[in-house]
Amino acid sequence: MNLKELYQELILDHGKNPRNLKKTENFNKDAKGHNPLCGDKVHIYLKLNENKKVEEASFEGSGCAISMASASIMTELVKGKEVNDVKELIKDFLEMIKEKNALKSNNLSEDEKTKLMSLSGVQQYPMRVKCATLSWHTLTSAINNKKDEINTEKLD
């Protein structure tokens, strides 16, 4: 267990000053997520263009530093990516967090990798894994046009 790894500067920064914390205008995909046990909530908005590329990504919600940083970093990373790459990325991220795998994606920049990896400290805190994964599950839901609210109790 290592609090320093969990609360890295990057996480604290994104947690305190989340990027993309707003509702994207003219979004065409969205989904809500909820962790009923702790009350964390997130609403993800995406604007995909005709080429299935993410033009805009944002979120609304409240939660702990981990969940805010995770949503913040996630929305940064998906912007400009094609939907299929986003799906790859989600899978890669979830496997890193939940199965402690190394990142596989080779279409991420070093900077992007650093951002993603900053969330890996959560691996050692099983009760906090859901905080980190909620927005990612919700993103999947948005992409797939799922109507049901995402509920982490179901997923992790």
Place this chain on the structure above:
Amino acid sequence: MNLKELYQELILDHGKNPRNLKKTENFNKDAKGHNPLCGDKVHIYLKLNENKKVEEASFEGSGCAISMASASIMTELVKGKEVNDVKELIKDFLEMIKEKNALKSNNLSEDEKTKLMSLSGVQQYPMRVKCATLSWHTLTSAINNKKDEINTEKLD
């Protein structure tokens, strides 16, 4: 604990050949009793004359040796007694069984006392006390014209 005291000859005799096991003709008081946990059942019938004396007493029912013997002995003992004396007797009997008191009644013959006391072995078998007392509680109910079925769960 002493099985010999519990299953005295008198008890076994009354258990096997219960006296007054029938429905009194022209009864004018009756009541039913039931022990829901073990299934013992008894129905007491009395015929009181105009002087409130018990002219006839009988019972129907099924149960263990203790409960049959108890009803059998009881119906023998109350016959010919006035209602007030019967009430005395019931009280005396229940106190003997439940509080291990000595019999107080001084209007019982030696033979009657012997019969009553033959049931005292049950004192040492708490789970069997209800077998011995069911018919007596039901007798009280009959005398008092209570409509509810007696239920030993309620009483002992």
Place this chain on the structure above:
Amino acid sequence: MNINKIKSEFPIFSKKVHNNDLVYLDSANSSQKPLVVVDRIYDFYTKEFSNIGRSVHYLAVAATNLYENTRVSVQKHINAKDKDEIVFTKGATEAINLVANTYGNKNLNEGDEVLITELEHHSNYVPWHYLRKSKGVKIEFAEVNNDGEVTLESIEKKITSKTKMIAVTHLSNVTGAILPIKEITQLAHSKGIPVLVDGCQGAPHLNLDMQDLDCDFYAISCHKMYGPTGLGILYAKKKWLEELPPYQGGGGMIGEVKKNDISYGDLPNKYEAGTMATAQVIAFEESIKFLNKLGMQNIIKHEKELMEYGRETLMKNNSVKLIGNPKNQGAVLSFTIEGIHPHDIATILDEDGVAIRAGHHCCQVLHDKFGLPATARASFGVYNTKDDIDKLNASINKCKKIFDKK
């Protein structure tokens, strides 16, 4: 199996009852507990205790993991498809009430029929009776035959177009009859009827395979399965748990709670309202390990031998009448003795340390059918030996001696 070794794992057998060794023949009522289970409870309370699920501190996280581990172990033990199909309850009685209440309120209407059997324990009758009272549902009883069995045919006979639920015991707690659940389920499903199995007596004595039985609901009491008191299990196919409304309401089972409305949580939380029996669930893991260590096949073989020896021994005893003679019989032997009431038998046997049960065993309908106010019942567990049966028989002879005195 080395029964004396197994017996030594149950501390209670070093106790004397009225100066005699304990001959425990009341396992159908509740089984004794192996030391591993009791130790686990002790260790959990003294070294690891916390409530689960709601706190993020160390002890809470560890306890939550242990709790969920048991769910997975149960899933594997009964071959359920998904761990979310395992709901912890306070007993089989609650598990059946949960189904009767939720399924009944959602899917049963006036005139609909619930088909149970004449063998059923009150716990698999009273909950359905409530629906008779509240909704005008009818209850039908599949007949028991003279051998104490309920056959597939007797079930089939009572199925009508109105039958909306079949609720049957896996193993009768009076006659020991094992019902043909798989066949009943096939038949029922061919007519679109769900099946609930009261597995109280099945779970400790039979191999459980939910995929094979294919029943919709299966209720278990952990205290009869070498586990702690105050714990039961409802297995239910996921579609039912998703589709049916929740049962009790409270903490932990909610989604979102607003002043004007409430949404419910997902499986399995939806059915686990309030603080659960944490220590008991965690200790039950050891009960499952204990059973698996012995091996269900070995247990079944051992208990079959005991049964056969028991039947033989009591049949040779002229004054004993066995209740039922099922072709397929589990670890239960009920009997009567001419001229001696079962309560008197139980009291006399107890003096020799032989613990049996006397009464209607919560099966009044069956006793009415057989015209018996009560029966005596000897039931077996992994720790019983042929010697226990010999002692039972010897004590029965003593009963006769006492009662034949005159």
Place this chain on the structure above:
Amino acid sequence: MNINKIKSEFPIFSKKVHNNDLVYLDSANSSQKPLVVVDRIYDFYTKEFSNIGRSVHYLAVAATNLYENTRVSVQKHINAKDKDEIVFTKGATEAINLVANTYGNKNLNEGDEVLITELEHHSNYVPWHYLRKSKGVKIEFAEVNNDGEVTLESIEKKITSKTKMIAVTHLSNVTGAILPIKEITQLAHSKGIPVLVDGCQGAPHLNLDMQDLDCDFYAISCHKMYGPTGLGILYAKKKWLEELPPYQGGGGMIGEVKKNDISYGDLPNKYEAGTMATAQVIAFEESIKFLNKLGMQNIIKHEKELMEYGRETLMKNNSVKLIGNPKNQGAVLSFTIEGIHPHDIATILDEDGVAIRAGHHCCQVLHDKFGLPATARASFGVYNTKDDIDKLNASINKCKKIFDKK
């Protein structure tokens, strides 16, 4: 009271958490267990185990007596008139569900109102919500003030001619506010309305006198009261238990069972269907003895001192905001820290062995009202010391250090 001596009676405190002494501040969630209670469970299972009530053999008789002894001890502890007013349940949640279900089905109709408060735990809201869904009953919320209290006046304001039940917490598990139950009961009874008290937090921390409070129902969770998990108590005035229908159906709660009808048993059996949590009930006797040995008055005094010290300490800590400021406060202190989410607080505190809870504590309505998604909560038990509060405060400072890094 010598707290170090008391602490030594709880084996868990010899454990280290992340190499630190355990500072357990999560007793409102569930209390730790004194050794006497755990030992009792151990001894019962290893030396005395049997199911109760139904068998006449030695072990069953002894266990039944032990079980009923606890009922009498509970009766005395809470000053109930009759031991039959004590019903064992699986928890407070079940106790409240029992009342909502039986009272609701019998006595509530469309348009009738159940008055609860904005402080209520989901366990004292969801069961009433079911009646809103099934019967069109309305739920009204007495308002909480800024100090986190619900006053007699705020209750009075919401009573109408339609109010048919008032269900309130004794002690809030978030703000620690102690409600004026006696006054609420007087008021309610003057209008013919029964009162249910959610005593989950009241029971471990307050002197319980049912004759003085005069409430109709009182729900207790034994695991918060230094007792085993999987056990609760419903106190109810006898007239209610006699008048209301039974709740769960099954073995032990019946009178006579026929194919066409069923009658129910007498109190307390009527409400104790199926095999109960025997070992837990028997061990709970030791929890009551433990409380009485310390003396409720001493416990109240000790916890009051702790509370005052806790309030003082945290109030001096500038970044901490206490939630509520009730004049009459029990052993619960909730707080937030500017800029740090309660989950992050809990994780950081845990590293120092300080166990608190973060979240909505099953009180979403209250958190909505206060506009807070979550709070951090420290709650106390007999084993806590001022030193524990100092450690809490030191860890809070560490949170700030971690979060102020940038």
